[in-house]
Amino acid sequence: MLENLLNNHNLPYPDTIHPIIVHFVIAMVLFAFVCDVIGYFTSNYRLFEVSWWNMFFATISIFIAVIFGQFEAGLAQPYNAAQPVLNLHTLLGWSLAGILAAITAWRYVIHCRTPEKISVYYLAASLLLTVLVGIQVYFGDELVWVYGLHTVPVVEAIKEGLL
Structure with a gap:
């Protein structure tokens, strides 16, 4: 019955x-890092505010992305070759x-205590x-572009028992 839906x-x-939400997370994390690095070297503390809000919304978004990822991974019916990469992802x-x-x-x-500066240790983290x-992006790309999860030809092959 579920197959009919x-x-x-x-x-x-x-x-x-999942990929739609996760691309927002990727962009927000990367942009936050860039803002922090530029802010650190230029002493432009306004960039720290931008970074903080990007991290805040990225944190909320990643949990939504992971939940959709779990749901969609279950529906993908991954075949044996894709399973190790999916498990790692x-x-x-x-x-x-x-x-x-x-x-x-x-x-x-940091934002509450010293909003106009950040430590080099935070930048390292x-x-x-x-x-x-970046590593996670690689594994996600591999699942789509190498193993074809949720692509029409792979879904058809799974349904026909070829994978």
Whole structure:
């Protein structure tokens, strides 16, 4: 019965929502890092405000992205070759949600105590977060562009038992 509600992407709605939300998270985290770096070297403290709000909304958004990712991963019916990458992507996604929340909490403390400056240690943590986001993007791209999850040909092959 559930199969009757799913489209040719194996979804109950027109297309995947996870990548749409996750692209906002990626952009906000990267932009926050850039604002912090520029603000740190130019002493333009207004950029720290921009960074704070980007981190705040990225933190909310990543949990929404992870929830949609879990839902859509379940509907993808991943075949054996895709499963290890999907598992790694899932583990890193949940980990990034926690890491982002922790770094954002740290950013909030900085924002409240010294809104006109940030520490080099925070910048290092933010750089690490940016690198982890890049790694996560790689695994997400691999799931779509290499393994074809939620693409019509792969969904059809799974339904026909070819994968």
